[in-house]
Amino acid sequence: MKLDPRVPAGPLAEKWDRCKMEMKLVNPANKRKYHVIVVGTGLAGGACAASLAELGYQVSTFCYQDSPRRAHSIAAQGGINAAKNYRNDGDSVERLFLDTIKGGDYRARESNVYRLAQNSVNIIDQCVAQGVPFAREYGGQLDNRSFGGAQVSRTFYCRGQTGQQLLLGAYSSLNRQIEQGNVKSHPRHEMMDLVVVDGKAKGIIVRDSVTGQIERHSADAVVLASGGYGTVYFLSTNAMGCNVSATFRAYKRGALFANPCYTQIHPTCIPVNGDYQSKLTLMSESLRNDGRIWVPQKPGDNRPPASIPESERDYYLERKYPSYGNLAPRDISSRAAKEACDQGKGVGQTGRGVYLDFADAIGRLGQKTIAERYGNLFDMYAHITGENPYQSPMRIYPAVHYVMGGLWVDYRLMSNIPGLFVLGEANFSDHGANRLGASALMQGLADGYFTAPYTITDYLAGVKPGSSDVKATEFAQAESDVSQRLKKLQDVKGKHSSQAFHRELGKLVWEYCGMARTKEGLTKALGLIPELRERFWKEVSVPGSGAGMNQGLENAARVADFLEFAEVMCTDAITREESCGAHFREEYQTEEGEAQRNDAEYSFVSAWEYAGEGKAPIWNKEPLNPEFVKPSVRSYK
Amino acid sequence: MKLHLKIWRQKGPTDQGQFENHTIDGIIPDMSFLEMMDVLNVKLASEGKQTIAFDHDCREGICGSCSMMINGRAHGPTRGTTCQTYMRNFRDGQTIVIEPWRAMAFPVMCDLVVDRSSFDRIQQAGGYVSVNVGGAPDGNSVPVSKVNADLAMDAAQCIGCGACVAACKNASAMLFVAAKVGHLGLLPQGEAEARDRVKKMVSRMDAEGFGNCTNHYECEAVCPKEISADFISKMNRDYLGATVFPKPM
Numbered sequence A: 001m002k003l004d005p006r007v008p009a010g011p012l013a014e015k016w017d018r019c020k021m022e023m024k025l026v027n028p029a030n031k032r033k034y035h036v037i038v039v040g041t042g043l044a045g046g047a048c049a050a051s052l053a054e055l056g057y058q059v060s061t062f063c064y065q066d067s068p069r070r071a072h073s074i075a076a077q078g079g080i081n082a083a084k085n086y087r088n089d090g091d092s093v094e095r096l097f098l099d100t101i102k103g104g105d106y107r108a109r110e111s112n113v114y115r116l117a118q119n120s121v122n123i124i125d126q127c128v129a130q131g132v133p134f135a136r137e138y139g140g141q142l143d144n145r146s147f148g149g150a151q152v153s154r155t156f157y158c159r160g161q162t163g164q165q166l167l168l169g170a171y172s173s174l175n176r177q178i179e180q181g182n183v184k185s186h187p188r189h190e191m192m193d194l195v196v197v198d199g200k201a202k203g204i205i206v207r208d209s210v211t212g213q214i215e216r217h218s219a220d221a222v223v224l225a226s227g228g229y230g231t232v233y234f235l236s237t238n239a240m241g242c243n244v245s246a247t248f249r250a251y252k253r254g255a256l257f258a259n260p261c262y263t264q265i266h267p268t269c270i271p272v273n274g275d276y277q278s279k280l281t282l283m284s285e286s287l288r289n290d291g292r293i294w295v296p297q298k299p300g301d302n303r304p305p306a307s308i309p310e311s312e313r314d315y316y317l318e319r320k321y322p323s324y325g326n327l328a329p330r331d332i333s334s335r336a337a338k339e340a341c342d343q344g345k346g347v348g349q350t351g352r353g354v355y356l357d358f359a360d361a362i363g364r365l366g367q368k369t370i371a372e373r374y375g376n377l378f379d380m381y382a383h384i385t386g387e388n389p390y391q392s393p394m395r396i397y398p399a400v401h402y403v404m405g406g407l408w409v410d411y412r413l414m415s416n417i418p419g420l421f422v423l424g425e426a427n428f429s430d431h432g433a434n435r436l437g438a439s440a441l442m443q444g445l446a447d448g449y450f451t452a453p454y455t456i457t458d459y460l461a462g463v464k465p466g467s468s469d470v471k472a473t474e475f476a477q478a479e480s481d482v483s484q485r486l487k488k489l490q491d492v493k494g495k496h497s498s499q500a501f502h503r504e505l506g507k508l509v510w511e512y513c514g515m516a517r518t519k520e521g522l523t524k525a526l527g528l529i530p531e532l533r534e535r536f537w538k539e540v541s542v543p544g545s546g547a548g549m550n551q552g553l554e555n556a557a558r559v560a561d562f563l564e565f566a567e568v569m570c571t572d573a574i575t576r577e578e579s580c581g582a583h584f585r586e587e588y589q590t591e592e593g594e595a596q597r598n599d600a601e602y603s604f605v606s607a608w609e610y611a612g613e614g615k616a617p618i619w620n621k622e623p624l625n626p627e628f629v630k631p632s633v634r635s636y637k
Numbered sequence B: 001m002k003l004h005l006k007i008w009r010q011k012g013p014t015d016q017g018q019f020e021n022h023t024i025d026g027i028i029p030d031m032s033f034l035e036m037m038d039v040l041n042v043k044l045a046s047e048g049k050q051t052i053a054f055d056h057d058c059r060e061g062i063c064g065s066c067s068m069m070i071n072g073r074a075h076g077p078t079r080g081t082t083c084q085t086y087m088r089n090f091r092d093g094q095t096i097v098i099e100p101w102r103a104m105a106f107p108v109m110c111d112l113v114v115d116r117s118s119f120d121r122i123q124q125a126g127g128y129v130s131v132n133v134g135g136a137p138d139g140n141s142v143p144v145s146k147v148n149a150d151l152a153m154d155a156a157q158c159i160g161c162g163a164c165v166a167a168c169k170n171a172s173a174m175l176f177v178a179a180k181v182g183h184l185g186l187l188p189q190g191e192a193e194a195r196d197r198v199k200k201m202v203s204r205m206d207a208e209g210f211g212n213c214t215n216h217y218e219c220e221a222v223c224p225k226e227i228s229a230d231f232i233s234k235m236n237r238d239y240l241g242a243t244v245f246p247k248p249m
């Protein structure tokens, strides 16, 4: 398939303005005639739905939680980047662009990233106007903190609950539109399929999780802002309900899945400590502003941290990456932690952990200041582990956190299926092979408030409003596919819960498609996944009926999709024969153990196309052709 | 640990519902309360029995989904959400009674799941600043005193879980509403609509069937985000100001 990213011509700084001038508009009086479906009410979906409704379109939103306010954006802790340069420390749109491109290990599309940096500035203004209670300095001005992969302080925050406050901002705008009758909200509705009519996205099939009813919804355009699929690994910092189903169903209807193997493993999470565990908890990267990471120098040293003298500690990030130190980017910090533990220096019962120590910062700034900055994170840590991090260092270990991969979109955030727009973590667009901290919130809001409202308008201008009809055969077909799939799950009547299979799949992909990958391991995984899938379809138990609430059925349907998707993910990983960003192939590393890119052969986006049941997906490539930044060895030393 | 669970089961909104007894073994003190529930559900599924429905998502105390009445206390024995409650706070052999939130404005939908959409509708009545995307001035153009920004943040932390309502003998939503009114009212951006906002939100709250506040402050005691009941007093003042003096003086 020929992929056209529709990047506007001209200098980088002028592309978006040009694009806005080239795009068509819809007359204000006609806007009401158009209906847009938005799946997802996180930062991306919530912002987009509210903005479209403000413009005058009719919007329907869908989310699986009981309220739009509970989308997983709510859990983001640390902050949101913006090139405001309020600190006068040398920040600019160009610098944010460059940091993001470099952070992504030169595997992102330059034009998109530049627009992101441009729009970042407006996001903060919009959120302040909505009443987002950002942290302030004594003079009443907005405060900033630093995040990994940057040498400027450009991160805006609301204590340790930035995502919550930004989401509540978007949710409040959405509420205003609901009250005005421009948005119809459908909580507790799960998207089960995409409906494509004459090659265009025209609606979705959903399951009402209260009544169990399968419903058809038609629209002039469909927006997917369904978040990330990190839960394919079972254990992750994502919410339990995060899923790949919305995007994977679109994939099965013809949308391309881009770079599915780029998974971000976050360096600072509370370590796994038992087989029963259901999720991993992030300790925000912002902690690395004041916390120092170390392990004992001697392997197997199991003295309590306080009895290990300074001279016998290895502050390995400060040692290896002196200019970024504890604020080295996530992929690099995670691998460094793994390396230390592989050498036997890991701490805690399992030996898979490193210390994040605040003793210096508490000594320098006092416990009160530290509590003001990170109080809720310290409390959370104490709650979960039963240990007091003010007294002894936290123990942390990398965990799956974010996916850079997602549905392929062009510059206008439209997938290869006309009328299907994909925003936020669900798309692949801005972070290349590794995302910098505090940039996902920025991307979600940039997509939702400032990009999609323009580009969707341009698309709608070429569509006759109200032409989509739920009586079309495509809707009937999709609905019956969904019903049959659900019935098939219930008919298995095996002995094991879907969670058991999910756990097993998670272990498998973590082992072979996690922090370090090899051709051998991935080959093995590609053999094991179909076996596991087969067992699932023979042995899964989904009790209860399809009518009414049935959380077991919801989960089984998601796990079924993960079991198929995992294969696409591993296929992507095995075919990318280089290391870049979060994708670390052991075969491709420098002598010092750093990722070794292969720009000559792999400077492209892999976009996978569904080829039919039981067939290998088709490999499409979008060449990246970096025009403005010359890729170089990514050094944080 | 071995535990005896007495769990509310209810097939649907119109079903009567009743308690069901389960005994489970092999619970580890470091498990979260919901992980303990997972163990039970995995067991039920393997026996071909319908699993117990409960709301949960983030499992880190921020989304506000989880909502269980544990031994008569909203979210259980420790301060924090149900998902952040750990089994180390229970005794081996203990009997634990698990119920959904009980309030007229939160009808039970299935087992431990309740309908909290009344909270959304209160927010829709006026829990926002009326600003469209596009016209916002520079973020630093209006300074906000750190004291007010911090106070606003104290209120804005509300996760909308509904524990305050569940704990209140009148099933009042005052703390929830006061948190939103307080958050926006403390910021210059929210001031212009403050009088209207408090009136609209309070009247929607009443219309949804929440009870009156009689100052017992059970809400404050169970709030996982420790939101202060002082916000209720502040809202009462704002409300009085807005209704007794319809025009600003």
Ligand SMILES: Cc1cc2nc3c(=O)[nH]c(=O)nc-3n(C[C@H](O)[C@H](O)[C@H](O)COP(=O)(O)OP(=O)(O)OC[C@H]3O[C@@H](n4cnc5c(N)ncnc54)[C@H](O)[C@@H]3O)c2cc1C
Residues within 6 Å of the ligand: A039, A040, A041, A042, A043, A044, A045, A062, A063, A064, A065, A068, A070, A071, A072, A073, A074, A075, A076, A077, A078, A079, A080, A081, A162, A163, A189, A190, A191, A192, A225, A226, A227, A228, A237, A238, A239, A242, A243, A245, A246, A282, A284, A401, A402, A423, A424, A425, A426, A437, A438, A439, A440, A441, A442, A444
């Ligand atoms: C613990 C944690 C901390 C983080 N901290 C930061 C940070 O400090 N800074 C930063 O920039 N980023 C951070 N991130 C990343 C960032 O929060 C997310 O990438 C971002 O919020 C995703 O937003 P979204 O709108 O794309 O998706 P989400 O907020 O995940 O929303 C997805 C929406 O889609 C809906 N949905 C999903 N599937 C379906 C379906 N099948 N049917 C119907 N609806 C569906 C959901 O109901 C939800 O409404 C963090 C992430 C985590 C997990």
Ligand code: FES
Residues within 6 Å of the ligand: B055, B056, B057, B058, B059, B060, B061, B062, B063, B064, B065, B066, B081, B082, B083, B084
């Ligand atoms: S599950 Fe999110 S707060 Fe408990």
